[in-house]
Amino acid sequence: MRFSSNVKPYVLLLIAGIFSLLGYVYFSFFSERLNRQITIDEDQKGSRLLYKQPSILDGRTDVVSVTPWLAPIVWEGTFDPVLIDNIYKPMNLTIATTVFAVGKYVRFLQDFLETAEKHFMVGFNVHYYVFTDRPHDVPSVNLAQGRHLSVIQVPGSNRWQEISARRMEIIQTTIERQIRREADYIFCLDVDSKFHARWGSESLGRLVAVIHPGYYEETRDSFPYERRPASTAYIRMDEGDYYYGGAMFGGFVEDVYTLTKVCRKRFEEDAGNSIEAAWQEESHLNRYLLDNKPSKVLSPEYLWQDLKAKTKEVKVIRFSGVIKNYAEVRPNV
Numbered sequence: 001m002r003f004s005s006n007v008k009p010y011v012l013l014l015i016a017g018i019f020s021l022l023g024y025v026y027f028s029f030f031s032e033r034l035n036r037q038i039t040i041d042e043d044q045k046g047s048r049l050l051y052k053q054p055s056i057l058d059g060r061t062d063v064v065s066v067t068p069w070l071a072p073i074v075w076e077g078t079f080d081p082v083l084i085d086n087i088y089k090p091m092n093l094t095i096a097t098t099v100f101a102v103g104k105y106v107r108f109l110q111d112f113l114e115t116a117e118k119h120f121m122v123g124f125n126v127h128y129y130v131f132t133d134r135p136h137d138v139p140s141v142n143l144a145q146g147r148h149l150s151v152i153q154v155p156g157s158n159r160w161q162e163i164s165a166r167r168m169e170i171i172q173t174t175i176e177r178q179i180r181r182e183a184d185y186i187f188c189l190d191v192d193s194k195f196h197a198r199w200g201s202e203s204l205g206r207l208v209a210v211i212h213p214g215y216y217e218e219t220r221d222s223f224p225y226e227r228r229p230a231s232t233a234y235i236r237m238d239e240g241d242y243y244y245g246g247a248m249f250g251g252f253v254e255d256v257y258t259l260t261k262v263c264r265k266r267f268e269e270d271a272g273n274s275i276e277a278a279w280q281e282e283s284h285l286n287r288y289l290l291d292n293k294p295s296k297v298l299s300p301e302y303l304w305q306d307l308k309a310k311t312k313e314v315k316v317i318r319f320s321g322v323i324k325n326y327a328e329v330r331p332n333v
């Protein structure tokens with residue numbers, strides 16, 4: 001008995017220890033379950049998103065929707081707009097959009113801006129940068145919440161080729177001066193165009209280019225790339241991926257910054273050698289994108305031309321160049 005009376009306090013201590021350990025384990029297990037249950041409940045009540053089950057067997061088969069370097073080619077039917085918006089909207093992104101309206105091209109601004117408000121990056125913060133030599137002729141267009149417009153004065157020119165090509169330099173310097181502090185992504189667009197349907201977050205990517213609607217059925221040797229070796233935009237007949245349109249390029253601000261800087265430098269180098277690439281900055285853009293593959297390619301849905309009849313693979317025309325009288329609207333022919 002001496003033994004038992006001696007041992008008892010230790011037993012009691014041991015039992016108490018076991019109980020408190022069990023209690024701790026039980027409590028922490030339960031509280032974790034409780035927490036987890038709350039999260040699950042929140043998921044179901046607040047942010048549950050219903051969308052069509054993705055398939056790897058069922059999808060568009062009439063067009064190619066991925067490049068050989070595995071960048072998506074964006075066509076109607078290859079993305080779920082609700083799902084993709086749901087991914088990008090919480091990021092509270094700002095999209096810079098540059099548009100040049102020099103000389104008589106100011107007349108295109110109203111339709112461009114009004115249709116952009118209806119279809120372009122709806123629900124996102126958009127900052128339009130309008131470059132013009134006629135700031136007083138910039139129309140006032142009602143902008144939705146979170147959308148802003150800055151007018152930036154640039155010199156006019158008596159050569160349309162120069163106006164078009166100098167966009168690279170002006171975008172580069174404006175990124176340096178302000179855009180890199182004001183936006184996450186940037187799109188650089190032609191003004192002589194209108195939006196007709198959704199252009200949304202499916203278009204966002206690191207470096208984004210668009211396939212020109214005029215050449216996607218042709219072979220690379222008939223693309224209007226710059227073909228003179230003397231130009232820094234030169235592309236050989238057996239090279240080239242697609243023919244990209246100069247009316248749109250975009251991506252992360254820093255990636256577009258590098259693009260504009262390189263194209264501007266090469267354009268100036270050519271000018272020093274008295275050579276101007278066949279399609280000015282569009283030729284340099286194509287050369288740049290051959291060496292620096294875009295991470296996302298937009299199908300011709302994102303760059304059509306009003307004078308071109310819709311083809312069967314194009315289900316939706318989202319952005320299209322208007323028919324214009326070149327001789328009347330440009331400073332030179």
Ligand SMILES: CC(=O)N[C@H]1[C@@H](OP(=O)(O)OP(=O)(O)OC[C@H]2O[C@@H](n3ccc(=O)[nH]c3=O)[C@H](O)[C@@H]2O)O[C@H](CO)[C@H](O)[C@@H]1O
Pocket residue numbers: 099100101102103104105160161163164189190191192212244245246247248279280281282303321329330331
């Ligand atoms: C659909 C497409 O890919 N279009 C390209 C194409 O012809 P485009 O016929 O589309 O060229 P364009 O006359 O629209 O000029 C391009 C842009 O430069 C601006 N601008 C031009 C002239 C002027 O007097 N005032 C003015 O503001 C304006 O923003 C216009 O949208 O080739 C050009 C280069 O040669 C550009 O690469 C264009 O993006």
Ligand SMILES: [Mn+2]
Pocket residue numbers: 190191192247321
């Ligand atoms: Mn144009």
